[in-house]
Amino acid sequence: MTATKEQAPILSLNGLTKRFGALTANDSISIDAVPGRIHCLLGENGAGKSTLMNMVFGLLQPDEGEIRLGDQVLKITNPKQAMAAGIGMVHQHFMLIPVFTVAENMVLGHEPGSGGLLDLNSAREMVREISARYKLDVDPDALVEDLPVGIQQRVEILKALANDATYLIFDEPTAVLTPQEIDELMIVMRALRDEGRAIIFITHKLREVREVADDITVIRRGKVVGQADPSASEAELASMMVGRAVDLKVHKKEAEPGDxxxxxxxxxxxxxxxxxxxxxxxxxxxxxxxxxxxxxxxxxxxxxxxxxxxxxxxxxxxxxxxxxxxxxxxxxxxxxxxxxxxxxxxxxxxxxxxxxxxxxxxxxxxxxxxxxxxxxxxxxxxxxxxxxxxxxxxxxxxxxxxxxxxxxxxxxxxxxxxxxxxxxxxxxxxxxxxxxxxxxxxxxxxxxxxxxxxxxxxxxxxxxxxxxxxxxxxxxxxxxxxxxxxxxxxxxxxxxxxxxxxxxxxxxxxxxxxxx
The missing domain is CATH 3.40.50.300 (P-loop containing nucleotide triphosphate hydrolases)
Incomplete structure (x- = not known):
């Protein structure tokens, strides 16, 4: 059964630090993922956002700090453990097998069936059921390599939802989408939030943050530099990201085309x-x-x-x-x-x-x-x-x-x-x-x-x-x-x-x- 806001504990990142040699990619970062809220992690490319989330999903291990689910300390050393804890991740670079169908991609690692036989009918039905619930129309028998990138991202979301993830991480999910597909994704994120799931939305796009955020944490050069109110202007958010006032408008006169x-x-x-x-x-x-x-x-x-x-x-x-x-x-x-x-x-x-x-x-x-x-x-x-x-x-x-x-x-x-x-x-x-x-x-x-x-x-x-x-x-x-x-x-x-x-x-x- 899907977890609700009242049932699910807070997922807390406490003092997470990750170093790569002399580079400190994350420096004692603490944030909470609260069920029923969308927490935007805002920062420039290279600020350390994806590194942080890769630790949460078990793709990297922290050098310091801990991840807690309520009062329980989580030891996550691989994605399977993360998924078992109710954590799902929609990756910036899709983790799909192009020559497999949507249904086959959905059940990789936890194939339904008995006696060593794969029950694809159950996989197809699961795709149809979740697709209908979240209005993510996807053909379970379509080959992933034949799908437009916007539909491939839907498959990534469905994979996370198939595990009934309570804590969903979206890592720069709009990079390959048209404006209409971005609007559709925002609707899906709000629906998931309203169901009681906790959403962590990683992005560097100010407009998208202001559109869906309940909470905003700004990261600069691997450190948390502050929290912002969702009503903050794009200029205010940009200045937090950069550390100074920024003019976001391009000033130019009317073009005078020649030959x-x-x-x-x-x-x-x-x-x-x-x-x-x-x-x-x-x-x-x-x-x-x-x-x-x-x-x-x-x-x-x-x-x-x-x-x-x-x-x-x-x-x-x-x-x-x-x-x-x-x-x-x-x-x-x-x-x-x-x-x-x-x-x-x-x-x-x-x-x-x-x-x-x-x-x-x-x-x-x-x-x-x-x-x-x-x-x-x-x-x-x-x-x-x-x-x-x-x-x-x-x-x-x-x-x-x-x-x-x-x-x-x-x-x-x-x-x-x-x-x-x-x-x-x-x-x-x-x-x-x-x-x-x-x-x-x-x-x-x-x-x-x-x-x-x-x-x-x-x-x-x-x-x-x-x-x-x-x-x-x-x-x-x-x-x-x-x-x-x-x-x-x-x-x-x-x-x-x-x-x-x-x-x-x-x-x-x-x-x-x-x-x-």
Whole structure:
């Protein structure tokens, strides 16, 4: 039987500390998960939120502190013990077997049946019963790999509910959802709370926190820095996360688009697995405008960006930059043609962690900092000091390894390098991923400044708030195609429907229809 608020004890985390070598990821953190309440754990990427919850679910063990269920101390060394204590976790990265059906995924580890035979009929019935109760429509016989990411997340939630979890952890659950799917998730979370379950909701998105939180704990750099009231403004929450006042609004004047600088025509690109990832896509970006590509992750955005850079070869179509065909050029030539590139994974593609700040700032322009075949160390140092000041890179010295910087300062190094030369096109993929709110404020302002210099700016982002703030025009991408290109003031509900593949006219008509 489902536990109720009155029956279930409080799950308490008392002084939990976790170290990884010299890094203290969690420093004596204490919070309570109270049945019948949604407790939001708010903090930037890298603040230690997921590490904390992984200890609660048995994926990590604390170095200090304890977890209590009422008066009982819990020793949780694996997820099975966590589930036995009534703890369920909806992971940020889905823990599903793609080639199994929904029903098969639901019963992994606790298969119903007798005599060594799996009773899939019981598993299917369980899926149907829980789906109906929480309005999470899922086909028990569907293969997980064939499901959209929003439905896959429903399966993750159903898995936790199948164990009748009283304490549910949602770890950044909205990262791969459309706005409509996020709204549906909030409804489910409220329903679970009203049933008497305790919800811990991990996020860095201020809007979502204010929408569902009963309690808010803010974590910064592995420590609890305070509790906030759900009525607190986004600016107040942001200042707690960062430690100073933050201007969340992007200030920019009206765009003054010039000539076409990037022209993509009928581009088709295959993914490494051989499937079509970019499908007959056409798009134009003018100088002096920011075009943002919106869409749920995994709809061909990565392959589009890599084909523009030259690390993936298109099957057909063309890419023209300032009148020059660069379709089949390699990165050295596209960069030479005036393309600046901020990759979505800066650790893999944006910098060399062991290299100094100064060295990373010249990686794409070595010839300018060489004399007679040797590096000009004085010019490299002067360049580094100028860029560090201009981009407010928080570092002790230009000789400091980039790997030792915070995420926001690492991203500033990447952007500083790309903007230190004259560009035709700036292509920025997920430009503020894993970056604190304060650094986001600065990075956004620099992207707008580059637009105002007459550069064509193409931004790929899964953060809809970022798209709405920065874009002069929004191109919505779904399954490798551009569903439509719309103004930046297009209603969020319309954008959400387009992100699910619905054409603009149909999405607009749907939103205008009166709600039942």
């Amino acid at each position: 076409e600088r990037l022209v993509i025509s009928n581009l088709t690109v295959a993914s490494p697995s051989g499937n079509v990832a970019v499908d007959d896509l056409s798009l134009t970006v003018r100088g002096g405008e920011i075009v943002c590509i919106a869409g749920v992750q995994g709809n061909g955005q990565t392959e589009l960006a890599e084909s523009l850079l030259g690390t993936m070869t298109p099957l057909r179509g063309s890419i023209v930059l300032d009148g020059k065909n660069i379709t089949y050029d390699k990165p050295a030539k596209t960069i030479g043609a005036g393309l600046g590139f901020v990759p979505e994974d800066r650790h893999r593609d944006g910098f060399v962690g062991e290299f100094s700040i100064a060295e990373n700032l010249i990686l794409n322009n070595l010839s300018e900092f060489s004399r007679y075949g040797s590096l000009d160390l004085k010019r490299i140092e002067e360049n580094a000091k100028a860029r560090i000041e201009e981009f407010d890179i928080r570092a002790g010295s230009h000789t400091q390894p980039v790997s030792s910087l915070s995420g926001g300062n690492q991203q500033k190094v990447v952007l500083a390098r790309e903007l230190s030369r004259s560009l035709s096109l700036l292509l920025a993929s997920q430009p503020t991923r894993g970056v604190d709110v304060g650094a986001i404020e600065f990075l956004h302002s620099r992207l707008v400044e580059e637009r105002d210099r007459g550069t064509a700016v193409l931004i790929v982002s899964t953060e809809l708030e970022e798209v709405e703030s920065l874009a002069d025009r929004i191109a919505v991408m779904y399954r490798g195609k551009i569903v439509g290109v719309v103004p930046s003031d297009t209603p969020r509900d319309v954008l959400g429907l387009m992100m699910a593949g619905i054409p603009h006219d149909e999405a607009s008509a749907t939103v205008k229809e009166p709600r039942a």
